[in-house]
Amino acid sequence: xxxxxxxxxxxxxxxxxxxxxxxxxxxxxxxxxxxxxxxxxxxxxxxxxxxxxxxxxxxxxxxxxxxxxxxxxxxxxxxxxxxxxxxxxxxxxxxxxxxxxxxxxxxxxxxxxxxxxxxxxxxxxxxxxxxxxxxxxxxxxxxxxxxxxxxxxxxxxxxxxxxxxxxxxxxxxxxxxxxxxxxxxxxxxxxxxxxxxxxxxxxxxxxxxxxxxxxxxxxxxxxxxxxxxxxxxxxxxxxxxxxxxxxxxxxxxxxxxxxxxxxxxxxxxxxxxxxxxxxxxxxxxxxxxxxxxxxxxxxxxxxxxxxxxxxxxxxxxxxxxxxxxxxxxxxxxxxxxxxxxxxxxxxxxxxxxxxxxxxxxxxxxxxxxxxxxxxxxxxxxxxx
Numbered sequence: 001x002x003x004x005x006x007x008x009x010x011x012x013x014x015x016x017x018x019x020x021x022x023x024x025x026x027x028x029x030x031x032x033x034x035x036x037x038x039x040x041x042x043x044x045x046x047x048x049x050x051x052x053x054x055x056x057x058x059x060x061x062x063x064x065x066x067x068x069x070x071x072x073x074x075x076x077x078x079x080x081x082x083x084x085x086x087x088x089x090x091x092x093x094x095x096x097x098x099x100x101x102x103x104x105x106x107x108x109x110x111x112x113x114x115x116x117x118x119x120x121x122x123x124x125x126x127x128x129x130x131x132x133x134x135x136x137x138x139x140x141x142x143x144x145x146x147x148x149x150x151x152x153x154x155x156x157x158x159x160x161x162x163x164x165x166x167x168x169x170x171x172x173x174x175x176x177x178x179x180x181x182x183x184x185x186x187x188x189x190x191x192x193x194x195x196x197x198x199x200x201x202x203x204x205x206x207x208x209x210x211x212x213x214x215x216x217x218x219x220x221x222x223x224x225x226x227x228x229x230x231x232x233x234x235x236x237x238x239x240x241x242x243x244x245x246x247x248x249x250x251x252x253x254x255x256x257x258x259x260x261x262x263x264x265x266x267x268x269x270x271x272x273x274x275x276x277x278x279x280x281x282x283x284x285x286x287x288x289x290x291x292x293x294x295x296x297x298x299x300x301x302x303x304x305x306x307x308x309x310x311x312x313x314x315x316x317x318x319x320x321x322x323x324x325x326x327x328x329x330x331x332x333x334x335x336x337x338x339x340x341x342x343x344x345x346x347x348x349x350x351x352x353x354x355x356x357x358x359x360x361x362x363x364x365x366x367x368x369x370x371x372x373x374x375x376x377x378x379x380x381x382x383x384x
Contacts, residue, residue: 015330015331015334015347015349015350016034016123016346016347016350018331018335018347019034019331019334019335019338019344019345019346019347020034020035022335022338022344023338023344026338028342029342030338030342030343030344031342031343031344031365031369031372031373031376032344032365032369033343033344033345033361033362033363033365033369033370033373034344034345034346034360034362035362035364036172036233036317036318036319036362036364037238037362037364038233038236038238038288038318038364039364039365039366040236040288040291041236042235042236042237042239042240042273042277043235043236043277043281043284043285045276045280045281045284046235046237046273046276046277046280047273048276049272049273049275049276049280050240050269050270050272050273050276052272053268053269053272053273054269058268058269058272059268059269060268061264061265061268062093062265062266062268062271063265064092064256064259064260064264064265065091065092065093065256066091066092066093066244066265066266066271067093067268067271067272067275068088069275070093070271070272070274070275070278071088071089071091071093072088073274073275073278073279074086074088074091074093074229074244074246074278075087075088075090075091075246076278077278078214078227078229078246081205081212082201082204082212082213082214082217083213083214083217083218084213084214084216084217084222084227084246085216085217086227086246086248087248090246090247090248090252091244091245091246091252092244092245092246092252092255092256092259093242093243093244093265093266093271093274094242094243094244094245094259094266095241095242095243095263095266095267096230096232096241096242096243097200097202097228097229097230097232097243098124098243099241099243099259099263100228100229100230100243100244100245101124101125101128101198101200101228102128102131103245103255103258103259104164104198104226104228104245104251104255105125105128105129105131105132105134105164105198106128106131106132106255106258107251107254107255107258108163108164108196108198108226108251108254109129109132109134109163109164110132110133110134110163111132111133111134112133112134112135112161113134113135113161113162113163114134114135114136114137114159114161114162114163114164115128115129115132115134115135115136115137115163115164115165115166116137116139116154116157116158116162116164116165116166117136117137117138117139117166117352118139118141118149118150118154118166118167118168118171119138119139119140119141119351119352119353119354119355120141120147120173120174120321120348120351120352120354120355120358121138121166121168121171121172121173121351121352122168122172122173122200122351123350123351123352125166134163135161137157138352138353138354139153139154139157140153140352140353140354141153141354143354146174146176146312146313147171147174147176147312147321147354148176148178148179148182148312149167149176149178149179149182149183149186150182151181151182151183151185151186151189154186154189155185155186155189158189158190158193158195159193160193162190162193162195163195163196164190164195164196164197164198165186165190165195165196165197165198166197166198166200167183167186167197167198167199167200167215168200168203169183169199169200169201169203169204169215169316170203170204170206170207170314170315170316170317171316171317171319172203172317172319173319173321173346173348173351173355173358173360174312174314174319174321175296175312175313175314175315175316175317175318175319175320175321176312176314176315176316177207177209177210177211177212177315177316179210179211180211180213180218183215183218183219184218184219187215187218187219187222187224187225188219190224191221191223191224195224196224196225196226196249196251197215197224197225197226198226198228199214199215199216199225199226199227199228200228201214201215201227201228201229202228202229202230202232202233202234202243203233203234203316203317203318204229204234204316205233205234205285205289206233206234206289206292206316206317206318207315207316208292208293208296208314208315208316209313209315209316210315210316212316214227215227216246216247222247222248223248223249224249225247226245226246226247226249226251226252227244227245227246227247228243228244228245228246229243229244229246230242230243230244231243231274231277231278233317233318234285234288234289235274235277235285236288237273237274237277240267240270240273240274241266241267241270242266242267242270242271242273242274292318292363292364294367295318295363295365295367295370296314296318296320296363298363298367298370298371299314299320299361299363299370299374300313300314300320302370302371302374303320303322306374306377306378306381307325307381308324308325308326308381308384309322309323309324309325309377309378309381310322310323311323311361314363318362318363318364319360319361319362319363320360320361320363321348321355321358321359321360321361322345322358322359322360322361322377323357323358324358324359324377324380324381325381325384326380326381326384327384329347329349329356329357330347330348330349330350330355330356330357330358330359331347331349331350333347333359334346334347334359336380337359337376337377337380340380341376341377341379341380342376343373343376343377343380345359345360345361346359346360346361346362347359347360348360361373
């Protein structure tokens with residue numbers, strides 16, 4: 001039997017954590033561009049709704065699947081905004097998108113089975129597969145096409161042990177939005193292998209270019225698609241921890257059974273906050289979207305202007321996957337940029353071998369800090 005540490009050990013994540021810890025321990029003026037968290041506070045009407053709910057006694061357990069009104073609001077949002085037809089009964093409210101992904105993987109990946117992950121990819125996928133006693137198998141996407149989804153590579157990797165395929169759209173760490181035809185091909189092939197596609201769409205509301213429909217809205221038959229979403233990124237609600245799993249298949253039922261023995265239900269207060277975020281005034285969130293898009297454009301312009309710097313054009317999320325012309329591994333370069341120039345980026349190797357040699361920059365920060373960060377990177381390249 002694996003020891004507790006062996007079950008969750010994930011060396012690929014350690015380099016990202018190293019940078020965060022180094023930055024936390026430094027009292028210098030650092031430009032923090034390594035963390036994927038919006039710099040906006042939760043809008044007041046969301047906070048007010050949560051406070052009112054608490055004062056009026058909404059401080060008790062909810063059903064394992066979540067508040068009926070919130071499940072209905074999530075279903076309506078998926079259908080209206082992302083063309084994913086969803087019934088409220090097909091929605092499980094979770095404690096953030098992270099629990100949603102964990103429950104989805106745990107519900108569909110049996111011991112020894114595979115979770116295929118296009119790489120570079122978010123390192124938690126590997127840990128979640130291990131927690132299910134499964135195996136996460138990286139499928140490298142081609143750097144020459146900006147790491148966009150190569151359906152042929154992913155389909156050729158499918159086999160008898162494939163239980164699920166992870167599709168993060170838009171991508172963390174690259175910001176790419178996978179082509180609809182490629183997505184359809186992957187979903188159809190997965191169904192042929194009796195495997196599921198987990199659509200990690202926590203950034204879908206932050207799509208600037210490309211098709212913003214959900215994976216389940218791009219295919220004729222979505223029986224093998226499970227949608228994961230969250231209020232964290234698009235609604236500046238990371239600390240509230242509200243996400244969801246949605247899909248017209250047994251996975252949602254199984255995931256609901258599992259969480260009865262783990263978290264029981266998502267915080268009742270946080271659920272009321274999420275309900276207000278999804279059904280209340282949307283102008284604050286439109287303003288956030290506009291700010292992120294403006295920052296994306298600024299990042300693209302700065303990358304184009306700096307010799308020795310390149311990246312695929314981010315089409316969504318708030319990440320740029322930089323190719324920085326400096327010697328060393330991605331962790332070594334990231335450490336040097338922090339120590340010598342005071343700018344903090346996430347090492348690309350932390351997102352799988354396909355990301356080695358790159359650095360992830362988060363533009364979930366102000367334009368002023370972004371420009372200061374690029375000024376420091378430019379100085380580092382000039383000094384090399």
